[in-house]
Amino acid sequence: MFSPTVRHSVLTILLVVALVGFGYYALQPVREACVLTSEPYGSTFDPSSIKASGTGGCGEERTRLMTWFKG
Structure with missing residues (x-):
């Protein structure tokens, strides 16, 4: 048994x-995230959900913590 200090x-x-x-x-x-919808036969990518961005990504880059707060 270890001591309480340890x-x-x-x-x-x-x-x-x-x-x-x-x-x-x-x-x-x-x-x-770009919208990834789940269909009966698997997931599909919905290109109409892409937000235009100067870097060519699907959306604004921010920290994961901020995405939790902003939803």
Whole structure:
């Protein structure tokens, strides 16, 4: 059995690693998704849903965290 001090240190390290990992994931730049619809025989790409962009992507590039807030 580990002492309470060792357990506290290990849990603190795990919490910091988890927060850093989540922060890294949330701050990755992503483009707003092009619409990918699900049909009975698989997924299909709907070209009419593409938003015009200067970079040729499907939408504005922003962080994943901002896409969660803006929907």
